[in-house]
Amino acid sequence: MSEPRVRRAEIAIEQEHVDRVYRRLAELRAQAEAMRTKGYEIGHGAQREAVFEQASMLFERDMMVFHANQTLQTLDAEYEGLVFGRLDQTIGEKIYVGRLGIRDAEFDNLVTDWRAPAAAAFYQATAEEPMDVVRRRVIRCSGQNVLDVDDDVLIPDAVPDDMQVVGEGALMAALGRSRGEKMRDIVATIQREQDEVIRAPWRGVTEITGGPGTGKTAVALHRAAYLLYRYRRQLGGAGVFVLGPSGVFTSYISRVLPSMGETNVELRALGEVLDGVVATRQDPGPLAAIKGSLRMRKVLTRAMRDTPPDVPAELRIVYRGEVLRLQGKELEKVRRKVHGHGGPPNRSRVRAAETLLEALADKAEENARADGGSVDRTELIMELGERIDFHRFLVVWWPVLYPGEILRWLGDPARLARAGKGVLKRDEVDLLAASFADREADWTVADVALLDELRVLTGPPPKRRRRAQQVELDAAPAARTEQGPHRPEHYDEYSHIVVDESQDLSPMQWRMIGRRGKYASWTVVGDPVQSSWPDPAEAAQARDQAFGLRSQRRRYTLRTNYRNSAEIFDLAAGVVAGYAGADELPKAVRTTGIEPDVRIVERTGVEVGTQAAAKELMDAVEGTVGVICAMDRVTEVQGWLQGRADERLKVVGSLDAKGLEYDAVVLVEPTELITESTTGRRVLYVALTRATQQLTVVASDREWL
Numbered sequence: 001m002s003e004p005r006v007r008r009a010e011i012a013i014e015q016e017h018v019d020r021v022y023r024r025l026a027e028l029r030a031q032a033e034a035m036r037t038k039g040y041e042i043g044h045g046a047q048r049e050a051v052f053e054q055a056s057m058l059f060e061r062d063m064m065v066f067h068a069n070q071t072l073q074t075l076d077a078e079y080e081g082l083v084f085g086r087l088d089q090t091i092g093e094k095i096y097v098g099r100l101g102i103r104d105a106e107f108d109n110l111v112t113d114w115r116a117p118a119a120a121a122f123y124q125a126t127a128e129e130p131m132d133v134v135r136r137r138v139i140r141c142s143g144q145n146v147l148d149v150d151d152d153v154l155i156p157d158a159v160p161d162d163m164q165v166v167g168e169g170a171l172m173a174a175l176g177r178s179r180g181e182k183m184r185d186i187v188a189t190i191q192r193e194q195d196e197v198i199r200a201p202w203r204g205v206t207e208i209t210g211g212p213g214t215g216k217t218a219v220a221l222h223r224a225a226y227l228l229y230r231y232r233r234q235l236g237g238a239g240v241f242v243l244g245p246s247g248v249f250t251s252y253i254s255r256v257l258p259s260m261g262e263t264n265v266e267l268r269a270l271g272e273v274l275d276g277v278v279a280t281r282q283d284p285g286p287l288a289a290i291k292g293s294l295r296m297r298k299v300l301t302r303a304m305r306d307t308p309p310d311v312p313a314e315l316r317i318v319y320r321g322e323v324l325r326l327q328g329k330e331l332e333k334v335r336r337k338v339h340g341h342g343g344p345p346n347r348s349r350v351r352a353a354e355t356l357l358e359a360l361a362d363k364a365e366e367n368a369r370a371d372g373g374s375v376d377r378t379e380l381i382m383e384l385g386e387r388i389d390f391h392r393f394l395v396v397w398w399p400v401l402y403p404g405e406i407l408r409w410l411g412d413p414a415r416l417a418r419a420g421k422g423v424l425k426r427d428e429v430d431l432l433a434a435s436f437a438d439r440e441a442d443w444t445v446a447d448v449a450l451l452d453e454l455r456v457l458t459g460p461p462p463k464r465r466r467r468a469q470q471v472e473l474d475a476a477p478a479a480r481t482e483q484g485p486h487r488p489e490h491y492d493e494y495s496h497i498v499v500d501e502s503q504d505l506s507p508m509q510w511r512m513i514g515r516r517g518k519y520a521s522w523t524v525v526g527d528p529v530q531s532s533w534p535d536p537a538e539a540a541q542a543r544d545q546a547f548g549l550r551s552q553r554r555r556y557t558l559r560t561n562y563r564n565s566a567e568i569f570d571l572a573a574g575v576v577a578g579y580a581g582a583d584e585l586p587k588a589v590r591t592t593g594i595e596p597d598v599r600i601v602e603r604t605g606v607e608v609g610t611q612a613a614a615k616e617l618m619d620a621v622e623g624t625v626g627v628i629c630a631m632d633r634v635t636e637v638q639g640w641l642q643g644r645a646d647e648r649l650k651v652v653g654s655l656d657a658k659g660l661e662y663d664a665v666v667l668v669e670p671t672e673l674i675t676e677s678t679t680g681r682r683v684l685y686v687a688l689t690r691a692t693q694q695l696t697v698v699a700s701d702r703e704w705l
């Protein structure tokens with residue numbers, strides 16, 4: 001038979017199996033529906049039964065409905081091609097691999113879940129170590145239709161006469177396809193070095209490093225799905241937390257886990273980690289560097305302990321006809337004494353009351369001594385402690401503290417200088433104070449870690465006022481994945497934390513995430529060469545503290561760049577040549593024959609040049625086109641491209657481009673990317689490595705080259 005006919009025949013064979021799988025899926029769905037309906041009927045019956053029986057029936061009902069709902073949720077996930085692989089083994093057995101395990105009515109396997117041990121050979125078998133696999137087949141489907149098959153023969157000598165072999169290079173075909181707005185899963189083409197990371201043990205800390213496009217993000221997400229499948233008992237209950245650099249990024253990766261049937265994962269951007277705050281604004285590099293440094297711990301602690309603005313400067317109370325007064329300095333002494341005990345202020349009001357009463361008793365004794373008399377301290381303390389005017393004073397003098405409020409106080413340079421004495425330089429005080437002074441401005445991403453630090457320092461406000469705190473911080477709730485995943489009641493209960501783009505976390509951000517992972521195991525993804533954080537040693541120290549004493553640490557380095565064409569990556573690698581060791585740069589596996597297009601134009605010609613390049617690339621590729629520019633140019637560049645509104649075209653700032661990818665990229669004024677950040681060349685390197693197929697650079701100078 002000719003190659004196309006063989007291919008068609010093989011597709012038809014696989015279509016038959018896929019049809020069988022979907023028929024079975026429909027049966028399982030119907031069974032789960034029936035179980036749910038039956039469960040609800042039990043509930044209705046219960047109303048007529050005795051209380052005791054009622055309780056057990058209701059329990060049974062809840063269990064049935066719960067299980068039925070879980071099954072339906074799994075079956076209804078948006079699987080893009082439920083079956084994607086097949087292994088033919090030396091013993092003549094065949095195994096179909098898919099996103100979900102499915103058995104037929106006789107309990108025979110129709111599809112093996114990709115995460116099950118039986119499917120491991122699909123990813124791990126090689127010609128050198130074939131693991132009894134004769135032929136590995138990737139099956140490409142669209143919905144329920146088989147579009148294509150692609151084979152890999154691992155033991156040529158064992159191929160039986162009637163076995164057909166079709167095509168070559170499922171990976172290359174997958175990499176060459178155009179990209180949509182959302183990242184796709186890679187279950188069908190996970191490579192062996194990636195599979196090893198995905199299936200690494202769950203305990204301790206697993207670090208994944210590697211250059212751009214090596215699949216770190218994809219691997220970390222598949223690892224989350226794998227861990228939840230294999231260790232659901234240990235990890236499923238308390239929740240898995242995935243942290244990404246920005247909302248644009250979390251939206252970009254949001255479909256990957258649901259496409260594998262995993263909805264029990266909480267996905268958040270760095271600016272959304274704290275409930276009640278959604279921050280998207282980025283501070284300029286030097287300001288973010290101050291806000292992120294560990295020095296801020298001291299500054300915040302002092303700020304919190306300073307006298308709040310607008311508290312009364314005098315306590316005046318009449319006791320048995322005599323006026324007792326505590327004034328400025330005396331009151332401050334009392335405040336310092338209360339803070340000296342080290343408890344969170346929102347939990348210290350009782351201590352504040354006691355210390356104030358002691359000071360009043362001292363004062364009364366002092367007055368009495370001057371008059372040659374005496375006072376009964378215990379009586380005074382008891383009596384004043386019950387007086388309403390004393391309590392009125394107490395609540396305003398020792399107010400409930402809210403993190404947002406304290407940060408805003410630091411908009412006053414004098415107050416900030418007090419808090420930052422010996423810690424912050426003069427120009428740093430000015431920079432910081434200006435950023436907190438603007439009461440109208442939203443919080444920035446770097447502020448969120450400061451708010452979280454203050455949340456812990458101040459302690460929780462009294463319960464009846466917690467709602468007020470939410471409103472004070474920011475009314476909008478944090479974004480969740482669409483399905484509303486399981487969320488533990490307390491922050492420190494997550495069982496597994498995935499940190500993506502970890503090289504950019506500031507020390508203060510590491511502290512914030514560390515609080516959420518006190519008892520968790522970790523998967524940490526990063527590429528030091530892409531780091532935009534200026535002090536890696538300080539960040540490493542904070543990171544190690546977040547991991548705590550976890551003894552098991554393993555590190556994997558991925559070395560193949562699957563995203564960029566070799567032509568594009570060559571240009572990017574040149575930009576960081578002086579910063580990265582040769583072994584830190586990955587190898588790009590795909591060539592397209594299309595060199596990146598560098599256009600040097602007049603400064604006044606950048607706008608027209610960008611418009612022209614965007615148009616050309618929109619015509620040249622089927623998928624997405626990203627226009628990347630310096631952060632403070634985004635609105636301007638959006639304006640340039642307004643008439644061209646198209647779903648496929650996105651304008652994105654350099655820092656927000658982290659982790660994203662496009663079929664084609666227009667990079668605007670690369671030198672501006674270098675100068676806007678403290679680690680400029682690395683930011684440019686990130687921007688240059690976002691395109692899969694074509695890259696055009698529009699620049700008014702050559703300095704960046």
Ligand SMILES: Nc1ncnc2c1ncn2[C@@H]1O[C@H](COP(=O)(O)OP(=O)(O)OP(=O)(O)O)[C@@H](O)[C@H]1O
Nearest residue numbers: 186189190191212213214215216217218562563659
């Ligand atoms: N085994 C694979 N099969 C198919 N596609 C893959 C494979 N591994 C990676 N890719 C693709 O390569 C691209 C880059 O992957 P990913 O974004 O995970 O890389 P990364 O290492 O996180 O990159 P960066 O550090 O630049 O953000 C994605 O489109 C991903 O789907």
